[in-house]
Each structure stands twice: as structure tokens, then as C-alpha cells.
Amino acid sequence: MELLYDSEQQAFREEVRAFMKEMAPVDIAAKAHTGQRYDKEDMKRWHGILYEQGWVAPKWSKENGGAGLDPIQVHILDEEAFAAGMPRLQAFGLSMVGPVIIHFGDDEQKSRYLPKILSGEEFWCQGFSEPGSGSDLASLKTRAERDGDKYIVNGQKTWTTQAHIADWMFCLVRTDWDVKQQEGISFLLIDMTSPGVEVRPIITMDGEHAVNEVFFDNVEVPAENLVGEENKGWDYAKFLLSNERTGIAGVGQSKAEFARLKAIAKKEKRRGVTLSEDPLFRAKLADLELKLRALEITNLRMLIEEKEKGAPGPISSILKVVGSEVQQGIATLTMEAVGSYAAPFLPESLEDSWNGEPIGPDYAAHAMPYYFFRRKASIYGGSNEIQRNIISKHLLGL
Amino acid sequence: MELLYDSEQQAFREEVRAFMKEMAPVDIAAKAHTGQRYDKEDMKRWHGILYEQGWVAPKWSKENGGAGLDPIQVHILDEEAFAAGMPRLQAFGLSMVGPVIIHFGDDEQKSRYLPKILSGEEFWCQGFSEPGSGSDLASLKTRAERDGDKYIVNGQKTWTTQAHIADWMFCLVRTDWDVKQQEGISFLLIDMTSPGVEVRPIITMDGEHAVNEVFFDNVEVPAENLVGEENKGWDYAKFLLSNERTGIAGVGQSKAEFARLKAIAKKEKRRGVTLSEDPLFRAKLADLELKLRALEITNLRMLIEEKEKGAPGPISSILKVVGSEVQQGIATLTMEAVGSYAAPFLPESLEDSWNGEPIGPDYAAHAMPYYFFRRKASIYGGSNEIQRNIISKHLLGL
Amino acid sequence: MDFTFTEEQSLMADSLRKAYESDYDFDKRRAFLDDTATFHSPAMWQTLAENGFVGLLAPEEAGGFDGGGAEIMAVTAEMSRHLALEPFLATSVMGVRLLVTAGTDAQKSNILPQVVAGEANLAVALYEPGQRYDVAPQTTTTKVDGDDFVLNGTKAVVVGGDSARWIAIGAKLEDVGSAIFLVDAGADGVSKKPYRLVDGRGAVDLELSGVRVGADARMAADDAETALAEIEDWAVTASLAETLGAMEMARDLTHEYLQTREQFGRPIGKFQVLQHNMADVFSDVEFARSMVFWAASEVANPDAPTRRRAVSGAKAFVDNAARNIAERCVQMHGGVGVTDEYALTHYVKRLTLGQILFGDRDEHLLRYTNTNA
């Protein structure tokens, strides 16, 4: 008996689960079990399936082509998709720039961009961080100078996830230098094929190429690609970041990853006893599972609040911090569970293109890159230090 | 085989141990096993025994009546005294004001005060903290105004340990209001029987009366009771506090208390298995024991440095922080080990005067007050936050 | 699941708050604390009875409120905010729940009304010395003598045993199995060693030496361990709600202290390390609240493993949060945080008590893993 959800929500979950069972591609799901990496093709395929079903943009209103689900339904959909081993959809289009265009874009922008975000035809990336402005986002320096009906953009972005496979970037640029930092920023949409855009890979410690540096050398951007008003970009960014906070707890994904960890712990043994029965390891598992449970219920409390009152407040910061701790905890215990076979480092074996022989059990190769990958969970989207600043300032008035 | 000490040090330890075996009073030692409180009489008696042996002031030079031991010998003596269940001697006289008088006092002060500190005839207390100045000691407000051959003292001290049984207080007072805070402070010796001195008890959460508020209402203090120069008191206080840091790790005491914890864990059972064999509890014990071991070796490294180079540097701050964590860890696990019988709260049963019936095992009554008492370990003598400030400023230059 | 209280539950908490606010400030409470005869305020207990709180879990036909986990949560959290000393946990949670689930018809009709009216208190003896947190009777035994039973044994840390008129006692039966007896606390052979718990509430150690009871004292539980385990879970749930109330108060006192206490020329709440500590305390309280909701929503679940999984899981989690919050709040206060004159100390005491009553964290973590799917 599960008391967290009412019968209508339970029914929706059954519906989603049945859909997943029928429609989630088996070959994509198989990757989740061993931690293989999804490629762009996997993401596009799954995107297409959800698009057909009308669930690809669950939070968008129906008039904009979304599913118009409430926050709890969105959460259920998210959980079930992860439980079925499906990849997270491209958030940059669906959860970030999409809502900004819906709220602040003009009609032309809406009809130009939204359909292709929904269909998955165009991939997006986010041009916010710069080498000199990480946590201090407002100090960004990339400049866009108006020249007739276009802007000339110069500067550099960094940590740009999937810039190398993206068609478009939504980008914060400085358009006024004589005002308070926050008041001189604009929100531009940049075609990644524009002359002068150069993408250079950043290889991270997990051996993956997911983030990039992006350089702009006199890139011409049509003025019609400005979203909303010039110099109001900071407001749109704040709106975007507050949307990003929904789902930031990562409950669905963590539940799926925790299930994988538990399965590994049932296979790995210490002195003849499985780790799931080993007193120390199972205590660590239980501790983490309880933290995940607390996260899940707290997240649900916020979703109910959001459903009733609109957007979530700064209280979502507490979900971000603990959510990242849970994600990191799962990855850490996974590495511990795998033991010495986490020591061989073969991140290339996680790609479809790899043809080598596996070392150790099939879940081993994933463990170490995954541990490294998760270090970022407490850094991006506003580091946990920034989150605690937000809590102490905005919630506690300190 | 114990590699930490050389053969000469081992021999000294044997000598000390033999002395303890012969001379440590059995009735006092018995209190250590159950955590009964030592009273003033116990402390005086043990003080007298060490005085006879010439070990009461191990660090003082022989010409000042001390034992002239090196820092490692002092540490060994300390360890063995705790292992024998003896109380810590009054540090206020022997380790704090004594060295200040030796270094900065005049001959009259030396001959007036030092012999009675050594003999234990006079007990001291420390008048540093004030209600408004805890971590920010230099902001103290108690004022001493020169009036002919005396000072008139007005103000208030707080957290004054053992003021109610002390004969004398060494006290920081403000003698100049027109200079930088640190430059207007003087170091006065105040007779606690002076008219106008009022001591009010502060009862702490462990149910004990150990600390006090001390009020000064036009207290007359002879000018000859000024140590060193007027307005140089801050320097003497810094000297005193740097001496206080030696032994701040509390290794000897923690080893003795850890041994008591281990003995309790061998008696208490969970589901028929002693806690010392219970997988979770023994892992916690082992973790704590290793932390204590790391503290012990690190402390010894510092002592060797002190022996070779003189006083310990700010690096002793790392001993304070971890030393307090170890002390608190031992008290916490002791409470956990005792279990529900730590719930009855009878701090009065820890006093000699108590005649009631014990509740639960004989070590039970101590557990909860001890846990509460140890909360102070990370607060007094410069809170752990202040210690981390010191490390980051003075060692790391941040 | 609805995570907000119903209007009725909120009104209940409000009326409690008003009662405690008017007659139970810090100084008045200190007087109750110093009263070694009752260990609580009989007048306040009477008020609670008159307002229907004592019978919160009793059925309506017995004059009760027919409440469940959510009501327990609302009421005990509120009482804890006022550091209430009244024997609500022992009588109204443990005792009444046991009477309702395991009382004979005669016991229910004779005793329950007195209890609901505040005229007779209850206590349930869960543990025995040396058995730690095992509720199965081990050393307490019965012999049949004619129509009577004769009980011998010892019970440890019986919360509320000091004021209880009736104490429920689990005992091994002569032949096989076990039973629970509702024993008159004044019966011959019952000897009580009363004392305060660390938060000031009363408890006793109990010695039973040839205590003779009639067959009507035997409760209608097939097996003492199963019935007492359920009562223990209710006690844990109530204790968790107390912990939540105390956490909130510790948090608020510390929050206020950070804004008013000055050091180095500014409020200490301006120091980033304290800001982050305070942020973590704030966060910990909210996550703990979620887990208390979980326990409260499942404690009445007739499926014992599901009930236990939620209750023990919540306890293992919340104990940890309680310790962190208590220790950090003291640390942020510095010296004043450990003085008996300051309210924080008393919330810390309650938070600490909660960690060792009715099973500690390791115990519940173990129980949780044993129910693990």
C-alpha cells in the first residue's frame, strides 16, 4: 500500500507504466542496466516516441503543444520513464528555452522555434557560464553590439553541455556596459552554424566529451533573435533558472539508479556474503535509501505546493542540495560495490562504437566514470554553496 | 612492540606507571570507572601527592619549583595519570597564570604566588570571557580605573570555571578606552574574597555547577597585583593561550575515556551479542579509535617539534579541532552504548553526597551528563570555528 | 497523501497551543519540573482531558476522538514545542492504543472511560534490564495459581510509570507463549523506583515480586511481543513528532540568536559559515518533517512489515537529523547554548532523549533493513 499518491494519481501511473512497457525500446533500456551511454540517436528516438504520445512537453499547456499535466503527473511520468531505463530528454529546449519563448517570445519566435523543440528536430544548448563567471553569473563578459538589424557577438562561453551536437544556443550576452551588471544583459538565440562560432571539446574526468568551450568571433545574429526586451535578459534567465529547479531533486533518476545499485549489491560478495547482506554495506544502503525517501516525500510536498500556488520558491534549494548528495551517494556506493573492478578505466567501452572485450562484470566499466560524473551534481546549476547562500539570504534573511 | 617512543621514553613511562600504581588513591581511581565526579578534596589530595613527588608542575623549570620535563615526558605523565583514573589538576594555576607570572611577573609576585600554586594551597580561576565578548575576546568591557595605589574594578565576567571554589582570579580588564581594543587591556590578579566580588552559579545542561558569573562592584585591587605593564595584558593573554594549546589535544584523557567506553561495549548487548561484537557498533568504535590514534601520533609530532623548536605554532589549532571531535565522539558512543538507561537523568548521583539507589548499571548515570558536558569541548578555549579561522588566516594566509 | 493538516487537526493544535501558552511559560514549567511529587502539571493534564486530548486515540463511544497518526503528530509536536511534561505519550498514545487493540471488553468498558476523563493514567512496560530494545518478555514470568496469575520480574525505564494507575506488563507464560497483564500499580509486590528522564518527564524501573492478579487482568493479545511491538511503533511515531516540534523550536531560537548576538562588531548571522550551518539546520528540519509524515501515515497500517518499515525508517533518519540539529544549534550559540536557564538546552535534551528511547538509530536501521524489499 502506497499512501503517497491518491487513486487518480495511481491510475495515471498505471497508464504511464503500461505505455512504457509497450513503447520503451528494449535496446535503449538495456543500456541503463549496465550504464552504457545513450547517444544522440537514442535520445531522438525516445523523444519521437513521447512526441507521438503527446507527452514530450508534459508541463507545457495544450495550446502550446504540451500535455498540460500537473506537477505531480509530470513527476510520475519522469519516474516511470527513468524506471523504464529511458534517457532524460534534452532539457535545454523543452524545459529551458521553450518556456522562456512561450512567456517572453514574440509570435514569430513561437512559431519558428516551438514546433521543432517539440518534434525534436532541433537540439539546443545553453550559453550562460563563462571562464570568469561561474557562480557569479551576472559578471559575464560576452558582448553583443547592435549593428543595424543584427548583433555582432564576441566572447566565450564554457561548460556548454552538448554544444557539439546542438543546432541552437540560447545565450546571455552583455548589451550595456554602463549600468549595474544585471541590467545590461540580453537573451539571444544563436544559430550554431553561424560563421565565427567555434566549439572546442572539454574532456571531463569521466573520459566523456559532453561539455565544450564555445568561442564567438564577430558572429552575426539577426536582431529578431533577441528574446523579449534588450537588457532584460537577466529577468528571463532568473525565470528560466526557477523553472530548472522543478525536477532538480532528480527523484526519478535517483530511484532508477538506486535500483541498479541494489542489483549490483545482490551480486557482489565480501567473504562469501553478498553486499546486500553485509552488515556495513547494507547499513550504508539503508541510510542512502532513507535519504532518497526523505527527498522523494519532500519533493512531493513541494510539488503539491507548486500545484496549488504556482512556481516553487527558494525552498527548492534544499532539494537541489540533498538531491545532489543522493546522486553522489548512489554513485559512490556503486563504485564501492564494484570494488577492484572499478579500477580499470575504460570509458570508451560505454559507447556503442566500442568493440573490445569487457573487463570484470558487465556493470563494472560504468562505475568509476559515473562516480566522477556525479561530482558535477553539486557544482552545476548553482553550486551547493550558492544554494546555501540562497537559503540563508532568501529564506532566513541572514 | 610500540614504535612511537624511544627506549628512554619507555623507561620514563615505566617509572611513572609504577608511581601511579603505588600512589594513586584507589577511592579516587574508582570514580573514573563509573564517571563519578571528583570533588575539590579529591583534586587537592592528588595535587598533594604529585607535589610531594615533584611532578605537580612538570613543565616548569626546576629553579621555579617545577620538574623540568620535556614536552614528551609531560605527555607521558599526563597519559599515565589519566590511565590511573586521576583527575586533571587545576590548570588555571599550574598551566595558565603560573607561566605568566614566571615570564612577566616581578620577584614579589613570584614569591607570593608560585609556591602556593605549586603546593595547591590556592586555587585559581580565569576571568576572560564576558557576556558580550565570547569568541571576540578583545571586545571585553570590565574596567579597572587607577586610583592611587589601587585599581577600582567594575564589570562582569562569565563562564568562569570554578570561580566558586577559587581563591584568586587572573583577570583581563580594560585600562584604556582611547586606543585599539587590544591595546587597552591589562592583566590583574584579584583576590576572590575582596568586597564587591559576587559569584553566581551557572547550571549547565549536564546538571553541574562548574561555571559562574562573576560581578565586580567597585572592587579594590592593589596596584601591585598588576602583572607586567599596564595595557600590555593582551600580549600576556596570547602567551597564556598559546601555552594552553599544549595538551589541548587531550590525548591522555581521551585514551582513558575510550578504554572505559570499550569496557561498557563489552558488557552491553544487542540481540544477545555484545556491542563490541555488533558489526555496526564495533565499526563505529574502530573509526573512533583510529581517529584517536591519528590524534595521538599527530600530537606526538607536534610535541617533538615543540621539544626541538620551542612553543607550538598555530598548527596546534588542528589538534584542538580534532581533539574536541574525539572527546565528543567518545561521549556520544558512550551514551549510545548505555542505551535506554542513559535516559534517566540523575546528575546528583555522580556526587559523593548522593545516597540514593542507582538506576541501571553503575556506569549509566554518567553517560548523559557526560554527553552534554562534552558539547563544550568545541566551544571553549576558542571555538572550532575560531580555530578554523586561525588555520585559514595564519597557516594558509587566506 | 495530503501533507497539510486538516482544519480539525489544525484547530486541535491551536487550542493546545493556547492552553500551554497561558499556563506553561518557561518559569511556570520550571516549577512543575521542580515538583518531585507529580513530575508534571496535574492541572494541565486535567485541561487536556477536558478538551478531549487524553482520549485522542480512543473510540468515540468511549468518549474518545478516534484519532490516528496524523492527530498524534499534530498534538505531540505542539506539546513538545512547549516542553510539555504531561504523560500524554505514556497514557494517551501507548496506553490507550494498547487498550483499544488488546483490551478485553471488560477492560475497555471499565478502564477506558476513567483514562479518557483524566482520572487514571496508563503506562506500558516495554523493556527489561539487559535486553536493550527487545520487547519480547524474557525474564518476567507468570505462574498460574488457581484462577490467578502470579508475576515476577523487572521492567526497565517505564515511561509514565510514575503517575500510572495501571501498567501493562508483558510476561512469559508458564507453559508456552506470552501474555500482557494490566496490573494495578498499587498492587502488593509492585515496587517502583521513580525518576526523571533527561527531558524532565517521569519514568520508573519496576520490580514485580509475587504480584497476584486475577484472570481478568490478562489482555486479549495472543502474543505479547507482537502487541508490544505495535505499541512501540506508536510510541516511536509520537516521539518522532515530539522531536519535530523540538527541532522547530531549536531552529527558531538559533535563527533569532544569529540575528541578535553580535561578535566582532556585527550579528554573527553575517558569518558565512554560520549562515550555511543555519541553512543546513533549516533543510534538515524539512526533510525530517517528511519522514515524520511517513511514519504518521503508516503507523495504523494493519500490515505490520509496512508499518514497521515506515516507522523504523523514519526513526533511523530523524534520529540522525535530531542529533545534527541539536549539536549544531548548541555550537552556533556557544556557551549560552548549554546553560540550564536558556530554553534551547531543554529542547536539546528532548532531542537527545528521542534518540535513545524506544530503540536507537542502529536498532531501527536494522529493523528497516530487515523489512527491506
Place this chain on the structure above:
Amino acid sequence: MDFTFTEEQSLMADSLRKAYESDYDFDKRRAFLDDTATFHSPAMWQTLAENGFVGLLAPEEAGGFDGGGAEIMAVTAEMSRHLALEPFLATSVMGVRLLVTAGTDAQKSNILPQVVAGEANLAVALYEPGQRYDVAPQTTTTKVDGDDFVLNGTKAVVVGGDSARWIAIGAKLEDVGSAIFLVDAGADGVSKKPYRLVDGRGAVDLELSGVRVGADARMAADDAETALAEIEDWAVTASLAETLGAMEMARDLTHEYLQTREQFGRPIGKFQVLQHNMADVFSDVEFARSMVFWAASEVANPDAPTRRRAVSGAKAFVDNAARNIAERCVQMHGGVGVTDEYALTHYVKRLTLGQILFGDRDEHLLRYTNTNA
């Protein structure tokens, strides 16, 4: 105990430092890292041999240095500071120590000189798939065939097995007991799956299928488990010193970053939370150093429980510190701390590897408690 290095040990570390500083900067090392043929720099390995480091633990008569725990600590910590990829741990610590303690006279006189000269590397196979951190051979077996032994089985994560000319292999004997065989890595039936470890050093999984060796391959150890457990403790000690060296570098890089990186208009080292984190990192390194001293001072202790107590105790403690330091240093850096182009990443990889090689923290905590007085 003297906690400072002797002059000789310091000179040793200095000469190493100079060798690595001149030929092994970050970019050059990257080239070695990219070389999948050797997994390290053969030229540097030759330099190490010529300067007497490879034979650090070998007796003087074999051209060695006759070193012990303190020398291992000085040398491996220094190599780790330069992220050295050379197979020192496998050959000079594990291999040489095993030859010295368990080699036959013939093995010592034939093989040791080649090893010391850097002409033939060694590796010791400690574990088997599925057996986690148990060094007792379980699935690797021998059959006697005339004067020869025939080996079958699998060995997991053999550090340095990629470049080893000889690999020591524990195996169950046909009748009873076990033995260690020094097997030519190129022998028929030996198949190696080479790969990089997470810090870039080479290792192999090993399959032995009907590998025929002469009786002279059998080492002079009564029992494989006891002998391999001692080698494992030497490996742990060396690995702990590597961890110490990597900790120091991670600390220093972070310390520098805090002073140079600016956010919100000032160096991030001005933020109190980061100051305190940095203070804790500084402190953790010193406490870890003390524990590495402990392991190094006891690893040669002939009393096995005392040796194990110190080594496993140190490992359980230092692993914890290593994780905390690595994770906090990354966190203080933010994004740049996880890029492959920045040195910190590589120290973090070494710190992480140290936590799972040769027994993880739980394993050593268990071993420590099992030696507990």
C-alpha cells in the same frame, strides 16, 4: 619514533624529484599516458633503476638498497606528486619484497639482479574474479605432471602485469595447501588482457590455461595466503604513501586556486566557508600523514597481527581522508576541477584509485577490528 626523514631518505626523495621535474612535466606525461604500448616511460624507469630506486627493498648483495617502510614512504609519495606511471609499486614494492621473503635461492640469484637493473619487471597477482579482496587462491589450481606443475585459473586486476616479465601466482595445490609460482609472463597458456587503471597505470586480467612450469618456479612460501597477505600490506603501505603525495598536491593546487580565482569581485579564498573547508583539508592531510607514518613504521614488523593492525588501521583512516580531500578540492574548484586538462583531476583519480585497490575501507576496518585488542 622519529617522524622526520633521515638525511638519506630526504636526499633520495630530492633526487627523484629532480628526475621527474626535468623529464616528466604535465604535457610530457600526457604523451606517456597516450602510449598504449608501455603504459609508462621506459626511459624514466631506466633512470630509476640506474639510481638504485628499483631495488629499494632488495638486499645490498643483490645490488639493492636494503630499504624498508620509511624509504618506501619517501619514494612513493614523491613519485605520486609527479603522477608517475612507472611500475614501481608492482615491481619494486610487491615483486621485490616477495622475492626477498619467499624467493628460492635460485630465484633470488637469477632474477633479482635483472629486476634491480630494470631489465625485468615483476608483478604479483593477488586476487581472483568474484573473490573481492581475498588473497587466498580459490579458483586457481595446479596439477602435478611429472616434475612439472600445470596451472589453471584466472587472476583479476594484476597491477603492473602489463610490463611484468615474471608474475607471481598463488594457486591451490592438488592435495592440500597452496603455493606461489613465479611464472614467465610469456609462457604458453598465459593470456593477458591489458588495460589502464583509472590513474593511467597499466594492469591486466590474467588467464592461465594449462600453464606448465617447472618445480623451480615454485616459491619458498609455506602458504600462499600468508605470504600474499604480507605483500598486500606492503602494497597498501606504498599506496597510502602515494595517496599522501597526491593529497598534498591536491591541497596545494586548491590553496593556490582559492587565492587566484575571483568571483563576486574578490578571491574566492575570502569566503569563510571555503576558508574553513580549506582548513579542514589542511588538517586532514596532516592526520593522514601521521597514519601513513604508522603503517610505514610497522609494515616490516615480523609480528603479523601488529603489522596488519597498523596497515589496515591506517588504510581505513586514510581512505576516508582521501575521499574527503578529493571531493572537497574538486568542489572548491567548481567546473575546472573535473576537466582532464587540469592536474587536479589526475590527483583526484589517484586518490580515488587508492580507495579501491588492495582492499577498500570496509575491508580494512574489518581487518582492523579483527586484530583488536
